Amino acid sequence: MTIKSVTACSLMLISLFSCKAQTPVKNQLVDSEATLETQNLYKNLFQLRSKGFLFGHQDALAYGVNWKYEEGRSDVKDVTGDYPALYGWDLGGTEDKAVNDIDGVPFDKMKKWMREIYDRGGVNTLSWHMKNPYTGKSAWDTTPHSFTSILPGGSHHKLYCEWLDNAVTFFKSLKGSDGKAIPILYRPFHELTGNWFWWCQNNCTPEEYITLWRFTVDYFKKNNIHNLIYVYNTSMVKTREAYLRYYPGDDYVDVLSFDNYLYNNPVKDNSYVEDNLNLIQIMNAIGNEQHKLIALAETGYETIPYNRYWTKTVVNSLGNNPVSFVLVWRNHGWQEQEKKMHYYAPFKGHPNEKDFVDFYNLPQTLFQNEITQLKLYNP
Structure with missing residues (x-):
């Protein structure tokens, strides 16, 4: 029996007993009509906070370094023998009812993989690199007035509603083998405090952002979408005030998260660790007050050139805080346009894969095998 197998068995037993012993946590979802499976996932993620965090990878089943669309494959699995616990996908492309998403993944394949993930007890999360509705260009087009154009009463509000209808259709198509709606951790308008997307803070006021967020959540609920977290x-960001400036309100948010990538050699520059710890502690304080989960929703170190990135940099950047999940970005491989490799999880043969295996064997890192046994969609 492997270290991870022993940990998984112990974790399952601890969880089963601790659920009975602990005082119930106030963990009401934004959607009061959320499906039972969605409610169970949310409550169980609260229970898991003291045990560890779900490790996630974007497009994990679709492709990796030097391969694409191979059944049952994942770079993470090639290295550890286990899948991630969390799988990231993107809705970019649903605006035009496209066949493929923004990264070329066929939506039909995506839905198949999301069903497989749910069936084996894994967790799916979705972002949406929505193209600019005002100009028709990419999500990275920050033309002024793009955001305000889709607010209620705006010139492109009707178009935005049509795009939401396409998302409604997609969400309703996500069914497990049991016929039930697949719960989704949904992360709209992400990285809002940056300046690179049309929905970022340089293109809207806090009041406008909050209005659109609330409209979007209400629109999905009104259209009987009840499987979103x-x-x-x-x-x-560096302060509580900056983090909450665009916050839509406790009645409209289930999880607090941020994105941050490592760009500088962590041996020479510890700012990634220090910044992450600072913001995670800020989020944790807010989360404790408002009964919200916290997460590092997107991160990574391109090509992973440091041999202690996982066991030192990542672990130290989280500290002992109750982070629910950490997701690293996709393993695209060679980027012809930029003439460089682009990946954030190791692959078989990577020079620093041993550190990732050591990371995998840590008790606080949760991968597919552990959470399958924990049955996160059950009470």
Whole structure:
């Protein structure tokens, strides 16, 4: 029996007993009509906070370094023998009812993989690199007035509602083998405190952002979408005030999160660790007050050139805080346009894969095998 197997068995037993012993946590979802499976996932994520965090990877089943669309494959699995616990996907492309998402993944395949993930007890999360509704260009087009154009009464509000209808259709198509709606950690308008997307803070006021967020949540609920857990997401900020400036309100947010990537050699520059710890502690304080989960929703160190990135940099950047999940970005591989490799999880043969295996074997890192046994969609 492997270290991870022993840990998984112990974790399952601890969880089963602790659920009975602990005082119930106030963990009401934004959607009071959320499906039972969605409610169970949310409550169980609260229970898991003292045990560890779900490790996630974007597009984990779709492709990896030097492979694409191979059944049952994942770079993470190639290295550890286990899948991630959390799997990231993107809705970019649903605006035009496209066949493929923004990264070329066929939506039909995506839905198949999301069903497989749910069936084996894994967790799915969705972002949406929505193209600019005002100009028709990419999500990175920050033309002024793009955001205000889709607010109620705006020139492109009707178009935005049509795009939401496409998302409604997609969400309703997500069914497990049991016929039930697949719960989704949904992270709209992500990295809002940056300046690179049309929905970022440089293109809207807090009041406008809050209005659109609330309209969007209400629109999905009105259209009988009850399998979403809503994730508020900033880029790196340094203060509580900056983090909450665009916050839509406790009645509209289930999870507090942020995105932050490592760019500098962590041996020479410890700012990534220090910044992450600072913001995570800020979120944890807010989360404790408002009974919200916290997460590092997107991160990574491109090509992972440091041999202690996982066991030292990542672990130290989280500290002992109750982070629910950490997701690293996709393993695209060679980028012809930029003439460089682009990946954030190791693959078989990577020079620093041993550190990732050591990371995998830590008790606080939760991968597929552990959470399958924990049955996160059950009471």
